[in-house]
Amino acid sequence: MATSNNVVRWTTLVLRVVLGGIFVYAAWAKLRLPWQLFAMSIDSYQLLPTPVVELLAKTLPWFELALGLVLIAGWWLRISSTIVSALLLVFFSLMVRAAIKHQEISCGCFGPGETISWKTMLRDGSMLAGSLFVTAMAFVSRRRSWGRLQPAEDFSPTPRQSG
Amino acid sequence: MRFAFLALAVVMAAGAADNGKTLGNPTAPIRIEIYSDFACPACRTFHEQTLPMIVRDYVMSGKVAIVNREFPLNIPAHKHSREAAAYATAAGRLGIYQPVADALFRAQDSWNETGKVWETVASVLSAEQQKKVQTIMKDPTVAAEVQRDVDAGTKEKINSTPSIFLIRGAQRLPIPTPVNYGFLRSLIDGYLK
Numbered sequence: 184m185a186t187s188n189n190v191v192r193w194t195t196l197v198l199r200v201v202l203g204g205i206f207v208y209a210a211w212a213k214l215r216l217p218w219q220l221f222a223m224s225i226d227s228y229q230l231l232p233t234p235v236v237e238l239l240a241k242t243l244p245w246f247e248l249a250l251g252l253v254l255i256a257g258w259w260l261r262i263s264s265t266i267v268s269a270l271l272l273v274f275f276s277l278m279v280r281a282a283i284k285h286q287e288i289s290c291g292c293f294g295p296g297e298t299i300s301w302k303t304m305l306r307d308g309s310m311l312a313g314s315l316f317v318t319a320m321a322f323v324s325r326r327r328s329w330g331r332l333q334p335a336e337d338f339s340p341t342p343r344q345s346g
Numbered sequence: 347m348r349f350a351f352l353a354l355a356v357v358m359a360a361g362a363a364d365n366g367k368t369l370g371n372p373t374a375p376i377r378i379e380i381y382s383d384f385a386c387p388a389c390r391t392f393h394e395q396t397l398p399m400i401v402r403d404y405v406m407s408g409k410v411a412i413v414n415r416e417f418p419l420n421i422p423a424h425k426h427s428r429e430a431a432a433y434a435t436a437a438g439r440l441g442i443y444q445p446v447a448d449a450l451f452r453a454q455d456s457w458n459e460t461g462k463v464w465e466t467v468a469s470v471l472s473a474e475q476q477k478k479v480q481t482i483m484k485d486p487t488v489a490a491e492v493q494r495d496v497d498a499g500t501k502e503k504i505n506s507t508p509s510i511f512l513i514r515g516a517q518r519l520p521i522p523t524p525v526n527y528g529f530l531r532s533l534i535d536g537y538l539k
Contacts, residue, residue, distance in 0.1 A: 216519065219533035223522040226529065233528060287388070287506040289522035296520035298506050 195320040198313045199254055202267060205310065206251030212294040213244040224291025228277055254317075264318040271311040278304050365491065366438035367415070369401070371408035376537060377513040378410055378521075381417035381499045384430040384450040385458045388524065389508045393451045396525050403531065409538055414443065416495040417507050426461050431492045433467045436482040437475075445470045 213221045222240035225231065231239070250270070253263045274292070281288055281299050290299045297303060378400065382389035397412070404410035416435060418427030430450050437446035449470040450457070457466045468476050482488060499509065510521040514537055521530065 217533050217536060219529040219536070220519060220522065222529045223526050226526040227522050227524055229524075233526070236526075237529075288524075289520070291522065295522045296503075300505075 195317055199317050202314055203251045203254030206247050209293050210244045210248035216294055220295045221291060224289045224295055227288040228281060260321040264321050268314040268318045271314050275307045275311050278307060366441045366443050369412035370405035371411055374408055374411040376410045376534060377413055379413040379415060379511040379513060381415045381504055381507060381509040383417055383419045383424060383427050383507040385424040385427045385454060386507045390451045390454050392508050396527055399527050404534060416492045417499045417504060426458060426463050429463045432488050433463060435491050436479045436488050439482055440478055
């Protein structure tokens with residue numbers, strides 16, 4: 184039992200660090216180039232109005248960078264992993280939508296120049312699965328730690344009733 | 347659009363380094379390289395909608411040069427693409443790449459369906475030009491030139507058309523398509539500052 188717990192713990196740790204690393208790399212790949220290139224990638228999905236595209240192109244890479252670093256550090260794990268999962272779910276859904284609509288567009292995942300294909304979908308799908316696992320484990324471990332706290336709460340002083 | 351290309355005759359680098367496929371000042375600080383397939387609808391959209399704006403805003407003033415590259419896709423629906431690319435390449439050697447490219451894109455649906463590529467090309471050429479293009483077409487270096495473009499595109503890992511690159515010095519940036527001209531303009535302006 185302890186061995187399987189260790190395996191899960193190590194798997195979660197590795198996935199968390201790898202995902203964080205991928206997010207940091209994705210952010211760097213976009214930030215090293217002019218924001219207009221990422222804007223054109225977002226725009227190619229033909230989903231959002233131009234001002235929103237511009238805002239996203241300028242802010243999303245920084246958000247990805249922050250998320251990646253927080254994930255690697257393991258801070259606020261339930262919140263950060265949930266946001267990463269939600270973000271990956273959005274990215275993956277957009278890719279599937281583009282594939283269904285036969286749009287031959289740049290995925291924009293790691294900068295320009297990578298057209299959406301089954302490879303990009305497999306990669307993002309795997310990242311999403313990994314992220315969901317990390318998120319689930321973050322919540323499970325929280326519940327376990329609550330479980331461990333339970334006896335301590337039993338010893339907490341109970342308020343006396345006056346009167 | 348035609349006006350832009352007619353006026354462009356002034357700045358056209360016909361017969362220059364790229365066998366008449368370069369539009370504008372060959373020493374421009376920015377080059378935009380376009381790999382396209384004459385049977386591809388997205389290439390047509392780019393050629394007819396976005397390219398004229400780039401020409402008007404940057405090519406005419408010598409700030410940007412357009413380099414046309416052939417990338418006929420090897421798929422059954424585009425079975426006449428390579429022939430079209432060869433005709434355009436041959437026309438390029440006479441300095442008339444652009445009118446032929448315009449005609450091929452304009453009548454894309456027609457020749458792609460009927461296979462009457464030459465008829466489309468001939469419609470924008472004088473009798474003398476037709477003769478010259480037909481003579482040049484017999485030269486095996488025309489097909490070799492098309493293949494050179496395809497090989498270069500394959501090396502760039504191109505798998506769809508149009509594939510566009512913005513080249514500035516040693517920097518080579520792939521431009522996501524369909525191109526949002528507002529963002530492209532902002533990018534070029536940023537580089538030209």
